[in-house]
Amino acid sequence: MADRVPSGPEGVPFLGSSLQYADDPLRFMERVADEYGDVARIDVYNQEVYQVIDPGAIRRVLVTNATNYKKPSLGGDEGLGGLLGDGLLTSNGEHWQRQRKVMQPSFYGDKLNEYADIIVGDSVELADSWHDGKHIDIHREMSELTLRIVVESLLGARIDGMERTIRKALLEVGERFRPGPQGFVPEEVPTPRNVRYRRSVEILDRILREIGRQHDVHGTEDDLLGTLLGERAEGRLDEESIRNEMMTMLLAGHDTTALTLTYAWYLLSKHPEAERKFHQELDSVVEGSPTVADLGELDYLEKVVMETMRLYPPAYVIYRQAVETDELAGYHIPAETVVSTPQWVVHRDERFFDDPEAFRPERWTPESRRELPEFAYFPFGGGPRKCIGDGFAMREAKLVLATLGSKFAFELVSDTPLSLVPFVTIHPENPVEMTVCAR
């Protein structure tokens, strides 16, 4: 067993590197990787973390030795686990395993085809509400759209008129997870941020109950919520666990896809040549509204989505905690070490991607995909805890881009570069204002 101990920034007493991290978490992770290599030790917010950027070692953590790496409850009940409880994203062990099996069929095979009508229908409705020259915040529009889609397809309800309230509440909730020591002030302490957090969770819980009532009328037994309710009827799931899965779907099921779409529109508007190819392909394949069959021919569109998630992976880092001692890339990993595998850093590593900062959808040729080491690109994670919504998200992102891109182009209102803040996912700090241009 290796006894090499990874090195890392010294930091200062008590705080470690917390201040540098809080100042700019993404740059900090990059700097650590540049200076200390494949496995580095960092100390933030009283937590020692080993940052791992070697694809082989990441594969070991997520896939080949996955049983030795559980999901950590960073921040304990004050972390994401406090909000999502035993929902699929945050649970471990037997409960997770059973839930994953119960929920899996809603995300694969024919089910995905059924969602296409909802995705395209909601996108057309949105397009019909726009006109040439309209100013929009594309991030808000994409978030509200993906919320509508996920609630309608998986929870069997319509949230017309509630999108703004849900989004605002979800953003307030997200604020609590913005990096910084303030995030882990116990929930009971009435700081302004905590008060807003608790109020927002209450609003979301009210909305989940309303979605449940709507499902009684419009839902079916075999949509995701119907499946969960069936489990309850059989005594295998309680009310609280159903609430936790619904909250997980609301959060995990819309935010990441909305960000992918926002960054795709942003990058296309900044790269006219790529935007031209994107439109040209749509014009030659799509007649009227796009269909699932069209997706097979929309090769450039797929490359745009992949390249967007390379440069701006919405889930920018994955955390695990070692159960027992292990070895990663020749370094000793003591039991209980928290390990981070940052997509943000690996996706921008020039060992794997030429000119890594450039937006170049063309780079995703079949040959380059074959040659890329596994886990040099992993926007959806991997192994048993791989994103359950990966197929759903890819299909959704492509169908939304194809529907809206067939009708419109989007121009950034200002030249100010995007400023990003990593919450649970990487968000634009400010509204991303764009002008809708009819094509």
Ligand code: HEM
């Ligand atoms: C572009 C869009 C998306 C991205 C980039 C993304 C990314 C991820 C990643 C990286 C993980 C693994 C986290 C870990 O290993 O700790 C994950 C898990 C998960 N995602 Fe996604 N996701 C996306 C869309 C979706 C959608 C559309 C849904 C649901 C409708 C969803 C639901 C989930 C759930 C429930 C888990 C936990 C799975 C488990 O642990 O069994 N995601 N996602």
